[in-house]
Each structure stands twice: as structure tokens, then as C-alpha cells.
Amino acid sequence: MTAPLPTLSPEGERAFVRTTCAYCGVGCGIAATVTGERSVEIKGDPDHPANRGRLCSKGTQLGETVGLEGRLLHPMIGEARVSWDKAIDHVARRFARTIAEHGPDSVAFYVSGQLLTEDYYVANKLMKGFIGSANIDTNSRLCMSSAVAGHVRAFGEDVVPASYGDIDQADLFVLVGSNTAWCHPIVYQRMMAAREARGAKLVVIDPRRTETCEGADVHLAIRPGSDVALMNGLLAHCRREGAIDPDFIDASVSVPDGFWEALEDGGDLWSVARTCDVPPADLKRFYDLFVANPRTITLFSQGINQSLTGTDQVNAITNLHLATGRIGKPGAAPFSITGQPNAMGGREVGGLATTLAAHMDFAPENVARVGRFWAAERMAAKPGLKAVDLFRQVGNGKIKALWIMATNPAVSMPDAGAVRAALAACPFVAVSDCIADTDTGRFAHVRLPALGWGEKDGTVTNSERRVSRQRALFAAPGEARPDWWIVASVARRMGWRSAFSYDRPADIYREHARLSTYQNGGARLFDIGHHAAIANADYEAMEPYRWGGTPFAEGRFPTPDGKARLVPVVQRPLAPPLKDWPFTLNTGRYRDQWHTMTRTGLSPRLARHRQEPLVELHPADAAALGIAQGDLARVATPQGESVFRAHLDEGQRRGEAFVPIHWTDRQSTGGRAGLLPRDLVDPHSGQPGFKATPARVERVAAEWRGFLITDTLPDTIPSLYATRIRVPQGWLVELAGGGDPAKLIARLLPAGSRVETSDPARGQRRVAVLAEGRLRAAIYIARSGTLPAREWLIEQLCAPEPASAMALLAGRPATPRADRGPIVCACFDVGMKTIAAAIADDGLVSVEQVGAALSAGTNCGSCRPAIQRLIAGAQQAAHG
Numbered sequence: 001m002t003a004p005l006p007t008l009s010p011e012g013e014r015a016f017v018r019t020t021c022a023y024c025g026v027g028c029g030i031a032a033t034v035t036g037e038r039s040v041e042i043k044g045d046p047d048h049p050a051n052r053g054r055l056c057s058k059g060t061q062l063g064e065t066v067g068l069e070g071r072l073l074h075p076m077i078g079e080a081r082v083s084w085d086k087a088i089d090h091v092a093r094r095f096a097r098t099i100a101e102h103g104p105d106s107v108a109f110y111v112s113g114q115l116l117t118e119d120y121y122v123a124n125k126l127m128k129g130f131i132g133s134a135n136i137d138t139n140s141r142l143c144m145s146s147a148v149a150g151h152v153r154a155f156g157e158d159v160v161p162a163s164y165g166d167i168d169q170a171d172l173f174v175l176v177g178s179n180t181a182w183c184h185p186i187v188y189q190r191m192m193a194a195r196e197a198r199g200a201k202l203v204v205i206d207p208r209r210t211e212t213c214e215g216a217d218v219h220l221a222i223r224p225g226s227d228v229a230l231m232n233g234l235l236a237h238c239r240r241e242g243a244i245d246p247d248f249i250d251a252s253v254s255v256p257d258g259f260w261e262a263l264e265d266g267g268d269l270w271s272v273a274r275t276c277d278v279p280p281a282d283l284k285r286f287y288d289l290f291v292a293n294p295r296t297i298t299l300f301s302q303g304i305n306q307s308l309t310g311t312d313q314v315n316a317i318t319n320l321h322l323a324t325g326r327i328g329k330p331g332a333a334p335f336s337i338t339g340q341p342n343a344m345g346g347r348e349v350g351g352l353a354t355t356l357a358a359h360m361d362f363a364p365e366n367v368a369r370v371g372r373f374w375a376a377e378r379m380a381a382k383p384g385l386k387a388v389d390l391f392r393q394v395g396n397g398k399i400k401a402l403w404i405m406a407t408n409p410a411v412s413m414p415d416a417g418a419v420r421a422a423l424a425a426c427p428f429v430a431v432s433d434c435i436a437d438t439d440t441g442r443f444a445h446v447r448l449p450a451l452g453w454g455e456k457d458g459t460v461t462n463s464e465r466r467v468s469r470q471r472a473l474f475a476a477p478g479e480a481r482p483d484w485w486i487v488a489s490v491a492r493r494m495g496w497r498s499a500f501s502y503d504r505p506a507d508i509y510r511e512h513a514r515l516s517t518y519q520n521g522g523a524r525l526f527d528i529g530h531h532a533a534i535a536n537a538d539y540e541a542m543e544p545y546r547w548g549g550t551p552f553a554e555g556r557f558p559t560p561d562g563k564a565r566l567v568p569v570v571q572r573p574l575a576p577p578l579k580d581w582p583f584t585l586n587t588g589r590y591r592d593q594w595h596t597m598t599r600t601g602l603s604p605r606l607a608r609h610r611q612e613p614l615v616e617l618h619p620a621d622a623a624a625l626g627i628a629q630g631d632l633a634r635v636a637t638p639q640g641e642s643v644f645r646a647h648l649d650e651g652q653r654r655g656e657a658f659v660p661i662h663w664t665d666r667q668s669t670g671g672r673a674g675l676l677p678r679d680l681v682d683p684h685s686g687q688p689g690f691k692a693t694p695a696r697v698e699r700v701a702a703e704w705r706g707f708l709i710t711d712t713l714p715d716t717i718p719s720l721y722a723t724r725i726r727v728p729q730g731w732l733v734e735l736a737g738g739g740d741p742a743k744l745i746a747r748l749l750p751a752g753s754r755v756e757t758s759d760p761a762r763g764q765r766r767v768a769v770l771a772e773g774r775l776r777a778a779i780y781i782a783r784s785g786t787l788p789a790r791e792w793l794i795e796q797l798c799a800p801e802p803a804s805a806m807a808l809l810a811g812r813p814a815t816p817r818a819d820r821g822p823i824v825c826a827c828f829d830v831g832m833k834t835i836a837a838a839i840a841d842d843g844l845v846s847v848e849q850v851g852a853a854l855s856a857g858t859n860c861g862s863c864r865p866a867i868q869r870l871i872a873g874a875q876q877a878a879h880g
């Protein structure tokens with residue numbers, strides 16, 4: 001039942017394992033050397049086709065995240081530790097009783113693209129085949145459901161028609177709503193390599209000037225939500241310029257009546273430039289590049305999907321590729337890049353409430369086919385509730401038992417405040433997670449300890465449909481179990497013994513492969529029948545493989561007439577800003593954090609890239625609000641509010657604000673982006689419009705500011721603003737508040753002997769706590785004046801000998817040293833100020849030169865766009 005463990009070397013301490021990264025949908029292969037009970041050396045797997053040995057900053061630092069800190073290690077009912085037997089019995093009974101009293105639709109599962117395919121398959125089978133409801137939805141609803149809906153409308157099946165190999169052959173990359181440099185760094189590096197090798201061109205379409213734009217030929221900072229106008233305008237332009245492929249359309253694409261006529265309406269360059277609010281010359285450059293380069297990949301992500309018109313935006317892109325015949329050919333495809341490590345595997349098993357299994361939908365013949373295959377006792381016959389509706393039904397009491405696996409909806413759902421209220425009111429909530437204390441886990445009646453990355457064993461599928469193995473590096477900690485085992489155990493306890501009698505992931509994988517080919521007859525592209533009888537040993541040794549080949553290469557599509565479809569889509573009118581909510585709030589990711597930070601938050605190195613949640617504002621907007629760089633600012637929406645550190649950035653459009661999604665109740669009282677978005681969704685996909693919420697921004701006048709470094713984190717930090725990150729041997733907590741901080745200081749500091757100083761005139765207080773010859777904590781509070789730099793103080797937590805009391809209270813070493821500034825290169829710990837100084841003093845003009853001088857950017861490469869930006873900034877400053 002548990003994963004086969006790596007065999008240690010004769011010395012008993014090193015074992016080599018090939019596995020797949022825990023994070024994004026790029027799906028990089030990892031070559032891991034296990035060096036101890038919970039320690040591992042991480043390298044990129046040179047033989048994995050997705051990354052050929054490369055890893056980004058997050059993958060590189062995986063070794064810092066494999067400790068057992070914060071883990072949930074035993075089943076818990078309430079706060080009581082219970083046996084697995086009791087926990088499984090409890091969950092099975094509560095579900096069975098709820099179903100008996102209120103019917104199958106009164107229960108639901110909410111699952112995740114971070115489950116393995118085997119886990120996902122079992123959960124989906126239990127809900128759709130045996131409980132008899134399709135109320136299983138997944139966080140992928142928040143992630144790529146608009147792409148799924150768009151693919152089905154255009155191609156007839158949810159197939160991503162691209163592969164990474166296409167990147168090596170394309171001449172033009174159009175990145176729409178994707179911060180690839182931060183979110184899919186290895187794909188970005190591959191595009192950069194194509195640029196260097198062959199002069200491939202890059203166009204970025206994003207309202208923000210992200211680091212992805214550093215390598216771009218054209219950046220179009222379009223008005224948010226104007227993507228349809230942009231793409232329709234381009235299609236009209238292609239038609240005028242003769243870039244349409246009439247032969248391909250004749251043979252392979254059905255065009256609805258009036259499609260072209262509707263397109264020409266307002267499709268001229270000037271109108272489009274006005275609608276999208278971009279310089280016509282830049283727009284023209286993009287359009288000309290597109291016409292000139294048939295080998296185009298249009299890569300899109302959340303700026304497209306997470307919109308109230310996400311599905312239409314996806315189809316505006318597929319229309320372009322279909323009409324120009326840029327699909328099913330080398331280097332040409334629309335490419336919906338997946339976010340989570342197994343978002344694609346979730347699509348294969350049909351983990352969305354609106355799909356069935358193995359790429360089938362709820363058409364009666366499919367329901368019958370899957371029901372036959374599963375020998376299902378009670379087959380769901382219609383789609384279930386999509387995530388936002390699902391939580392609404394939890395809130396209004398229709399869903400009375402909910403099981404959440406591998407996702408943190410109390411943070412990541414839109415209007416998370418309402419989701420919390422729903423969870424609090426739900427009669428029964430079970431949560432399977434690796435972590436003991438999550439914002440969602442706090443609402444659980446039962447918490448089930450799941451294996452995490454490095455322990456679990458199974459398969460994942462990446463953005464290019466490549467199936468790879470995740471393998472165990474370590475023994476299961478405590479009583480943690482694989483998700484598939486937990487679900488199958490509950491299913492058996494509910495009475496379905498033979499349907500859920502799996503002994504190992506390979507058993508499930510074989511069944512999944514058999515279903516994919518069962519009465520398929522070429523109707524569905526997803527067919528991995530060659531693995532229907534794979535032997536256990538072959539499953540263990542499985543090499544990464546891609547299914548589907550080059551989809552649509554013959555110009556045939558999985559629709560009844562074999563043709564793809566152009567879908568008429570029109571630009572939704574863009575409403576002017578609201579009087580009370582004049583800002584458009586955009587939310588997204590940081591380079592070195594993953595979602596709610598349950599894993600990346602453990603890594604001190606990753607923490608250094610962004611130490612606080614920032615609200616990014618255009619300097620002119622900030623000035624109008626009286627907000628200066630580094631001030632605190634409250635971001636409020638009709639759903640909720642939270643306080644962030646203000647960061648002024650000209651790369652932000654006027655009237656827009658950007659905040660990161662990563663900070664949670666566990667990390668902070670501030671920076672809580674999840675409370676802000678509204679729960680409106682795209683009508684076709686049900687995906688929320690996370691990228692544009694009407695909002696208000698205002699300055700927060702904190703009476704004092706400060707920070708704490710500590711080896712023991714206090715339970716709660718009751719202050720206006722408190723955000724924490726991991727540092728070696730402890731935490732850094734940034735603070736701000738009102739009133740007298742004395743009580744708070746007393747509460748935050750651990751036991752030990754204290755040295756302190758105060759300066760009443762500036763309202764400054766500094767206290768350091770020492771015990772057993774080490775620094776345990778230090779706090780610095782000021783009503784005015786400056787605070788010491790954090791870096792040297794953080795190091796003192798690990799110092800074998802504490803610095804002098806005077807130095808600690810001064811907050812700097814006796815002999816001062818240079819401030820490195822925020823860390824740009826996480827691999828070599830190189831700060832922004834160090835790089836800027838080298839650029840200025842040594843006249844460095846390229847990322848390579850900076851690398852040669854400082855090593856920065858020469859390992860994982862994630863920071864290369866940031867270095868490029870510093871160089872560009874210096875050059876701009878030099879040339880006035």
C-alpha cells in the first residue's frame with residue numbers, strides 16, 4: 001500500500017530517485033539524491049524531456065521544504081487524535097447518513113490539481129459512480145476551466161494541441177495573460193533560447209509590465225478585459241492581409257453564417273487601439289509580426305482564463321489559429337499552459353463536475369459506458385455543481401457533508417469570507433491535507449493526514465500531455481497515507497468493497513488506462529490503452545511519455561463532422577470605473593511562492609525574493625491618494641478588505657492595483673487577497689473573474705512600524721498589519737499598528753534574558769531576548785525615524801555566539817557592511833543593490849556579464865529577467 005522506497009546505498013545514506021517537481025504544470029523532471037531521513041539533494045533530470053536538466057528557483061529549493069514542520073501526522077476528529085479506523089468509519093458514516101437522509105446531491109467533494117492522477121481517479125469514481133452525484137469539483141475550476149470550455153467549443157474535445165517541442169520550432173510567441181517568467185520559468189527559458197538561437201519574436205499582452213516583458217519585442221499593456229477586441233481585430237487584419245488559410249478552413253473548419261461580417265465591425269486598427277488603450281504603432285507591430293510568422297504559438301494562462309468572459313477569450317485565440325491554419329503543425333498552436341502539477345491529469349480522469357471520466361461528458365451513451373465499465377451502483381447522470389455554486393450550496397445548507405482534498409478554499413475561492421461562513425455552517429467538513437493548520441483545516445470536523453510531495457507515488461500529466469512519475473523519496477511520516485488509500489478506504493467502508501480494492505497506485509493506473517481505451521474506437525484522443533495491463537515493475541520504471549501525438553495533424557477534429565469550429569465572440573463593453581470603487585484589482589503570483597505557501601513558505605531562500613505582500617500602484621495614482629513607497633495601504637472591495645505594503649511601479653496601469661495571492665491567516669493579518677475578489681463567474685465555464693474586481697485603495701496611517709525576528713512564532717499577532725516569512729532558524733514578522741505597543745511586545749517575545757533600549761522622543765523601542773548564549777528574538781518598533789536593515793539581524797538567529805548587546809540593539813554590526821538590498825538571485829544570494837552597483841561601477845551591459853561577475857542568474861535562471869530589468873533601468877537612467 002505504501003510507496004516503494006528508494007534503496008539506500010551500502011553506506012545506507014544516499015539513494016538516487018527520478019521524480020517530478022511538486023509545483024507547476026511545466027512538469028520538470030527531478031534527479032533527487034536522498035541523503036538522510038528527511039534530506040535530499042535536488043537537481044534537474046537531464047533525461048526528462050520537459051526540462052532537460054533545468055529547474056527554476058522553486059524546483060531548485062525543494063530540498064528546503066521536505067522537513068516535517070507543521071505537518072499533520074495523525075487523523076484528527078476535532079482536536080482529538082484518533083486511529084485511522086475510527087477516522088474512516090466516521091467519514092463513511094457521516095457521508096452515508098447524509099446521503100440516506102437527503103440524497104446523493106446533499107454531499108460533495110472539492111478536490112485539486114495537486115492530487116496525483118490515481119488519487120483523482122478514485123475520488124471521481126466514488127462520487128460519480130457510487131455515491132451517484134457529480135458534485136465533485138476541483139480548484140482547476142478556478143484555473144483552466146475556461147480553457148476546457150473553449151477547447152470543447154472549438155475542437156469538440158478538451159485537447160491542448162501543443163507540445164514543448166513546438167517551442168523549439170516556433171518563430172513567434174504571443175503570451176497572453178501569462179507571467180511566464182515567474183509562473184512557468186522553464187517554458188520561458190525555452191522560449192528565450194529559441195529567441196537567441198533563431199531570433200524568434202516575443203509579444204506579451206498583459207496590463208502589467210511584468211518581468212516576462214523584459215525579453216519581449218512588443219509589450220501591449222492592454223486595458224484589462226479587452227483581449228477579445230485585440231484578437232478579433234487581429235483576425236480581421238489577417239483577413240485583410242491575406243493571412244487566412246482558405247484551404248485549411250475548407251477542409252477542417254466550419255464557419256458559422258455571418259462570422260466574417262460580424263468580425264469586420266469595429267475591427268480596424270484605430271478602433272482596436274482605442275478599445276485596448278494601446279499605442280496604434282505597437283498594435284500594428286504585433287499584427288504585422290503575426291501575419292509574417294505562420295509558426296506562431298499563442299500561449300495563454302490566467303489573464304485569459306480568470307475572466308467573466310474567459311471562454312470567449314479562449315475562443316478568440318482558437319479562432320485565430322484555426323482561421324490561419326496554425327494548428328496541428330510544427331511550431332504552431334494555441335497553448336493553454338496548465339498551472340498545477342496535475343491539472344492535466346485531472347482533465348484525463350474527468351475531475352470537473354461537468355466532465356465524466358477519460359474525456360467523456362454526460363451524454364447518455366457516455367454515462368452508460370462509464371457505468372458499465374465501473375459496474376457502477378449508482379451512476380451520476382448529469383453534471384454536478386461548479387466550485388462557486390458548490391460553495392454557495394454549502395452556504396445555503398443544501399450540501400451538508402463536504403470533503404476537501406489538497407486545496408485551501410478558505411483562501412483561494414473568490415469571496416473567501418463567504419466561503420468561510422459556508423464552511424463554518426456546514427454540518428460536516430472533512431479535510432485531507434499534509435499540513436495541520438491551514439485556513440481551511442480550521443473549519444474541519446475531521447482532518448486526514450495525506451502524504452505530500454517526496455512521499456507520494458503515482459503519476460502526473462503536464463501542460464504538454466506528458467505523463468511522468470512522482471516517486472517517493474522518504475518513508476511515510478507519522479500515520480500519513482496516500483490520498484487514494486484514504487478515499488478507497490472510505491469507499492470500502494461505505495460498502496463498495498470490490499470496486500475500491502486497490503493495493504497500490506499501479507492498480508488504479510491500469511484501470512484508468514483501460515477506461516481510456518474502453519469502447520473508444522478512436523472517438524476520443526485521450527487513449528492510453530497501451531498501459532492497460534502494465535506490470536507493476538514497468539509502472540515503477542515508467543519513463544515520461546506523451547499521449548495524443550500531434551493532435552489535429554491530419555486536420556481532423558473530434559466533432560461529429562470532423563471539423564473544428566470558429567466561434568463568434570464579441571468584445572463585452574468595458575464599463576467605466578465605479579464611483580465608489582474606482583480601481584480595478586488584479587491578483588496573481590510571485591516568482592518564488594506557491595499559492596498559500598504551505599510548502600514554499602518553509603524555504604528561507606524562497607522567502608527572500610518578496611518578503612511582504614505588496615500592493616502595486618502607478619506612482620500617479622499613489623500620489624493622488626497620498627501614498628508613498630513603503631506606506632501601508634488598505635485595499636477594499638465590496639467583499640472584504642486587507643492591508644498591504646504599497647509599492648509604486650510605472651509598469652502598473654493607472655487605475656489598477658495588483659496584489660499577490662499567497663498570504664493567509666496563518667501568515668498574516670495583512671495581505672489577505674483571498675477576501676477581495678467577487679464570486680462572479682464566466683457563464684460557460686464557471687471560472688471566477690479573479691483578475692478584475694472593482695476596488696478602493698486608501699492610505700493607512702499606522703502609529704508605529706516595526707519588525708520582529710524570532711525563533712518561535714507566536715500563535716496570533718493582534719496588530720493592524722503583521723506578515724511573516726521564514727528565515728533560517730526562525731521567522732521575520734513585519735509589523736505596524738496603533739496605540740501603545742508595549743503589550744504586544746510582551747506578548748510576542750519568548751522567554752529569556754532581555755536587553756532593551758528606548759528613545760521616547762521617536763517612540764522607539766528595541767528589545768533583544770537571549771537564552772543559552774543565543775539570540776532567540778529581537779523586536780524593533782518606531783513611531784518615527786528609520787528601522788535597522790533586517791539582513792544582519794536575521795543572521796544573528798543562527799550565530800553560534802550572539803553579537804554584543806549594543807550591536808543587537810543598534811541593529812547592525814560593529815563594523816558596518818554593505819546593504820545587499822532585496823535578494824534577486826535566490827541560488828547565490830545576490831541582492832539588488834549588489835547587482836546595481838556592479839552594473840554601474842563595472843559598466844556591465846548583459847545578463848551574461850552580470851553572471852560572470854557575480855554568479856547571479858547562472859544556476860536556475862529564474863532571476864535573469866530581473867537582472868535584465870536592472871540593466872535596462874541603468875541604461876535608461878544613463879541616457880536620460
Ligand SMILES: Nc1nc2c(c(=O)[nH]1)N[C@H]1C(S)=C(S)[C@@H](COP(=O)(O)OP(=O)(O)OC[C@H]3O[C@@H](n4cnc5c(=O)[nH]c(N)nc54)[C@H](O)[C@@H]3O)O[C@H]1N2
Pocket residue numbers: 024025143176177178179180182183184205206207208210223224225226227301302303304338339340586587588589590591592593594595691
Ligand atoms: N511562482 C509561481 N508559479 C506558479 C504558481 C504559483 O503560485 N507561483 N501557480 C501555478 C498555477 S496553479 C497557475 S494557474 C499558473 C498561473 O500563471 P499565470 O497565469 O502566468 O499567473 P498570474 O500571476 O495568475 O496571472 C498572469 C497575468 O495575467 C495578467 N492579466 C490580468 N488581467 C488581464 C487581462 O485582462 N488580459 C490579459 N491579457 N492579461 C491579464 C496579470 O497581470 C498577470 O501578470 O502559475 C503556476 N505557476
Ligand SMILES: Nc1nc2c(c(=O)[nH]1)N[C@H]1C(S)=C(S)[C@@H](COP(=O)(O)OP(=O)(O)OC[C@H]3O[C@@H](n4cnc5c(=O)[nH]c(N)nc54)[C@H](O)[C@@H]3O)O[C@H]1N2
Pocket residue numbers: 112114115116139140142143144302306339340405406407408409411412413414432433434435438450451452453456483587588589594595596597598599661673674677690
Ligand atoms: N484571487 C485569486 N485567487 C486565486 C487565483 C488567483 O489568481 N487570484 N488562482 C486560482 C488558481 S489558478 C488556483 S490553482 C488556486 C490554488 O489554490 P489552492 O489549491 O487553495 O492553494 P494551495 O496552497 O496550492 O493548496 C493546496 C493545499 O493542499 C495541500 N497539499 C499539497 N499536496 C497535497 C497532497 O498530495 N494531498 C493532500 N491531501 N493535500 C496536499 C497543501 O498543504 C495545501 O494546503 O487558487 C485560485 N485562487
Ligand code: SF4
Pocket residue numbers: 021022023024025026027028051054055056057058059060183184185186187
Ligand atoms: S518550472 Fe519550476 S516550478 Fe515548474 S515544474 Fe519546473 S522546476 Fe518545478
Ligand SMILES: [Mo]
Pocket residue numbers: 142143144339340
Ligand atoms: Mo491554477
